[in-house]
Amino acid sequence: MALSGFEGFEKRLELHFSGDDPVIGIGLRQLNFESLEEVLDAVQCTVVSAVGNRYFDAYVLSESSLFVYPTKIIIKTCGTTQLLKSIPPLLGHASDMGLGLCACRYTRGSFIFPNAQPFPHTSFTDEVMCIEESLPSNLRYRKACVMPSKMSSHSWHVFSASDEHHILVQHMPDVFTIEVCMTELDRLLARKFFRHPGDANSGDVAGKEMTELTGIRNINPRALICDFGFDPCGYSMNGIDGVHYSTIHVTPEDGYSYASFEYGGSISDNHDDIGEMLKKVVQVFRPAKLSVSTTSGKQDMCTYIAKALEPLGLKCRSSAKDEFPAAGNVVFQTFTSRRK
Amino acid sequence: MASFGGWRRQASYPSSVVHGVSSTTNASASSRIIAIHSAARWRAHFDASKLSTQLMVIDFTATWCKPCRLMEPAIEEMAAKFTDVGFVKIDVDELMEVARAFEVQAMPSFLLIKQGKVVDKVVGTKKDELQRKIEKHKI
Numbered sequence: 001m002a003l004s005g006f007e008g009f010e011k012r013l014e015l016h017f018s019g020d021d022p023v024i025g026i027g028l029r030q031l032n033f034e035s036l037e038e039v040l041d042a043v044q045c046t047v048v049s050a051v052g053n054r055y056f057d058a059y060v061l062s063e064s065s066l067f068v069y070p071t072k073i074i075i076k077t078c079g080t081t082q083l084l085k086s087i088p089p090l091l092g093h094a095s096d097m098g099l100g101l102c103a104c105r106y107t108r109g110s111f112i113f114p115n116a117q118p119f120p121h122t123s124f125t126d127e128v129m130c131i132e133e134s135l136p137s138n139l140r141y142r143k144a145c146v147m148p149s150k151m152s153s154h155s156w157h158v159f160s161a162s163d164e165h166h167i168l169v170q171h172m173p174d175v176f177t178i179e180v181c182m183t184e185l186d187r188l189l190a191r192k193f194f195r196h197p198g199d200a201n202s203g204d205v206a207g208k209e210m211t212e213l214t215g216i217r218n219i220n221p222r223a224l225i226c227d228f229g230f231d232p233c234g235y236s237m238n239g240i241d242g243v244h245y246s247t248i249h250v251t252p253e254d255g256y257s258y259a260s261f262e263y264g265g266s267i268s269d270n271h272d273d274i275g276e277m278l279k280k281v282v283q284v285f286r287p288a289k290l291s292v293s294t295t296s297g298k299q300d301m302c303t304y305i306a307k308a309l310e311p312l313g314l315k316c317r318s319s320a321k322d323e324f325p326a327a328g329n330v331v332f333q334t335f336t337s338r339r340k
Numbered sequence: 341m342a343s344f345g346g347w348r349r350q351a352s353y354p355s356s357v358v359h360g361v362s363s364t365t366n367a368s369a370s371s372r373i374i375a376i377h378s379a380a381r382w383r384a385h386f387d388a389s390k391l392s393t394q395l396m397v398i399d400f401t402a403t404w405c406k407p408c409r410l411m412e413p414a415i416e417e418m419a420a421k422f423t424d425v426g427f428v429k430i431d432v433d434e435l436m437e438v439a440r441a442f443e444v445q446a447m448p449s450f451l452l453i454k455q456g457k458v459v460d461k462v463v464g465t466k467k468d469e470l471q472r473k474i475e476k477h478k479i
Contacts, residue, residue, distance in 0.1 A: 050407030051464035202468030
């Protein structure tokens with residue numbers, strides 16, 4: 001393990017809004033680019049590319065991704081970004097549109113280089129304190145929890161807050177989220193995320209090559225992909241497919257290699273399709289260690305996930321479940337590869 | 341020792357995508373981009389394009405789609421630079437049937453058309469990929 005390096009593990013923030021006006025229309029998607037830039041400046045990242053469909057806008061950022069729905073924003077950033085600084089400006093802009101925060105969720109794994117993180121990301125306690133300071137008082141129901149595993153390198157931190165109208169997951173739309181964190185990637189496969197020396201191509205052309213060469217293109221052949229290959233290495237992509245989004249971020253350097261895969265689905269999704277999707281993801285990276293967090297999915301999703309990954313040599317080492325305001329059930333499973 | 345942290349990846353940004361947004365170009369006076377608002381006008385324009393070998397780029401946008409705004413300066417720049425290529429702008433709400441006919445699912449979508457046939461497509465604010473494809477297909 002290297003002494004220091006780029007932090008792949010992301011911090012993820014999901015904010016839900018509601019308003020008095022029964023017709024919200026495009027809601028937060030109205031946010032003009034200057035306002036978004038202001039938010040991202042606070043976080044210290046910028047937009048690399050963007051695309052939108054009738055349901056949401058997806059932005060690839062210098063440090064991960066941003067998804068903007070009419071009443072929901074998801075920001076996921078890696079490195080040493082100050083993600084929580086996005087909360088006050090976002091609440092301000094939303095308020096200008098007549099939208100108020102009704103639920104919030106913050107999740108992250110365990111940092112590979114925890115000492116390199118700036119305050120408040122130096123500890124989960126400090127992060128929770130910082131988030132709470134930014135939240136309006138109507139978000140009365142709050143819970144913070146560290147979900148353990150037998151691997152100290154993979155644990156799962158969750159903070160969730162809700163107002164009285166959204167505390168039960170039934171009040172939230174029937175969506176679920178799968179967040180996969182992979183470490184100790186196969187070295188040969190990780191090399192595909194390095195730019196060739198002297199390659200004069202732009203990042204989006206390089207990104208497209210990486211998407212094809214690594215098999216990421218086949219994970220969901222229907223999805224429209226915005227991808228980017230960073231210099232000298234690194235990769236990010238957002239995939240959009242109707243209401244579904246997926247996002248992949250790769251830090252390929254040996255010693256601290258990391259890749260994440262996140263999928264936003266609906267509870268009517270077919271289990272087998274999800275299993276097949278996860279299998280393809282694992283085949284792109286062949287990590288030695290992997291953790292999966294599923295939020296507000298169907299009760300038996302963890303069984304399907306374990307069943308899908310076992311034939312690939314990934315043994316489930318731990319499984320933890322907990323319930324959170326607005327988020328519903330969060331299940332956290334860790335896996336290790338039998339090859340090591 | 342490389343510096344680690346939030347700005348590590350700064351060098352690779354397509355900077356014009358980000359910085360160009362705040363300066364508004366006077367689109368109507370000097371723009372080569374033809375905005376088409378009616379199905380009849382589109383049909384006429386499309387039929388006329390089949391008679392020449394000139395490459396045509398259609399920019400499908402929506403008024404409510406913020407990512408489309410990001411790409412505006414870049415597409416104006418390309419229209420000014422590639423004077424041997426035709427540039428057309430279509431709003432997907434105004435001309436829904438045209439958007440559907442070209443299977444536009446997300447915006448911005450750029451369709452490259454030659455003699456009535458789609459030769460390539462770029463979806464999203466991918467300035468460099470679009471430029472490469474225009475250069476490839478215009479000959």
